[in-house]
Amino acid sequence: MAVVLGPNRYGKAETRVVRITRDGGVHHLKDCNVSVSLSGDMGAVHRVGDNAAVLPTDSQKNTVFAFARKYGIAEIEEFALLLARHFVDSQPTIHHARVEVEEYFWDRVRTEGATDQGQHSFVRSGREIRTCVVHHDGPSSQATIVSGLKGLTVLNSTGSEFHGFIEDEYTTLRPTRDRVLATDVNAAWRHRGEHEDFGTSYERARRALLDAFAGTHSLSLQQTLYAMGGQVLEACAEICEIHLAMPNKHHFTVDLEPFGLDNPQEVFFAADRPYGLIEGAVLTDDAPDAGFAWE
Template sequence: MAVSLGHNQYGKAETRVVRVYRDSDPHEIVDYNVSVALSGDFEDIHHTGDNANCLTTDATKNTVNAFAKEHGEAARQPESFGIALAKHFVDDTAPVSRARIKIEMYPWNRLQHDGTPHPHAFARSGEFVRTATVTYDGENLYVVSGVKDYTVLKTTDSEFHGFLTDRYTTLQPTTDRVMATSVTGQWLHTDTEQDWSKSFDQVVATMSSVFAGHHSLALQQTMYAMGEAIITEQPEIGEVRFSLPNKHHFVVDLSPFGLENDNEVFYAADRAYGLIEGTIRNDAFLDRAPAAGAAFDPGQGW
């Protein structure tokens, strides 16, 4: 029986690094969770245990920490920090042919003191987690920005009816429901040199505005509308991918208590839940998408 080694990668996952910028007042802070995955000439490691080509995972962790100081300007944004790290691992480490850097950025807001923002005190923002994934193979550079854990809800302007039914269908159609989801979104940049923060803020603002203002007949329809608007406003974005769990809110039956419930009291169920996922593409850039398997892991983004 023939056996061979398929795709493999290794690295250090979830290196937590916080960088404080003290070169000006007020201070600035960035808070990252960085995961590094390296691919390359590592067959001997697997076949014989020869570690000559193995850059230790401890070294990748140390690199992340050192780069937060040595490449301080790049470290201000997760995308530019990821680019700096990915290019270093591929360009400066001979056995490494591809690096993927995944970064979670935890936002912090300034605390108020006597009615004004304090220059040195912060509170962790729980609104969402900003993400970035950078993949580099020595020639191709893919930069993907993203957001996760962004929970949004609207109390009306959402319907769901006219759906396929069979003998197992019990869900009743509705013309007025609560619609809520926790957005995980990723968007592929075709321009890898830009103001990352400005682009990110614009995407989140567009996504939020569409969700709020769109009269929805299905979460799928709203998902597509959000992606379409993002690409229309930023045509340099090649595609947008969403994963949207449907955070179901069921009307509670209050009739046993002699009370009428006119869509006012709900039970927020945590499971089972609908999971809506999809990709909205900018057709002008389809030819620039990476080959399957080259930079894309199914279910994990670019």
């Protein structure tokens, strides 16, 4: 039996970088978490510990900070693409770069009576986390850009049903024609090319997700997932595929009869676990093959 090296990669995970751009007295804030993974001619380092092909992970971290200073951070997809191209194009032993960026939103603080209200004061936003993953194989190939979001928490207080499912000897769940539907939307969508307006595209995709969630009378979370993915693809011609992972954040009606009270679907217990997890992909029929695992 022969032992061989399988797929491998290495990198610097979760470099937190905050970039403040000072436009006179008005400041702009970008708060990001950057993870880099590189792969290539790494056989010797694994087999005999020869580090000649290895770009240290500390150098990768320093590159993130240096690029934030040199180029700023506008759209996270553009920043990830800069980094991915640099690592592959500057190092002959590096053949593939994966750069993942999370962006955390901040809102300006608005204070009464202040002449410079909100110019340099911020409060962490309650919005979702914006994400992107860029894969790059070198100058002769087109980078693959996947944008997305995590933790977009949504809830419909009515307009959701669940019935007609399999019932076996272990089923206790009752069919319902009216329930609370709540979830944390985690979505990743693949762009057709490299040169879109990523900021506008993000807001358009986010709006389509919200519109479909609110506008779909749901018979299952699967149906809602499909409707949300489809609406993104219809609204955004630059997107060819979207993956969605949506936990079912169960809300159970509380029995108040022991206290002499009725409960006409007004008081609920929000259970955080265990929870149903619904996942799926929606894509156009002409979506090109990505050629890599989503992760």
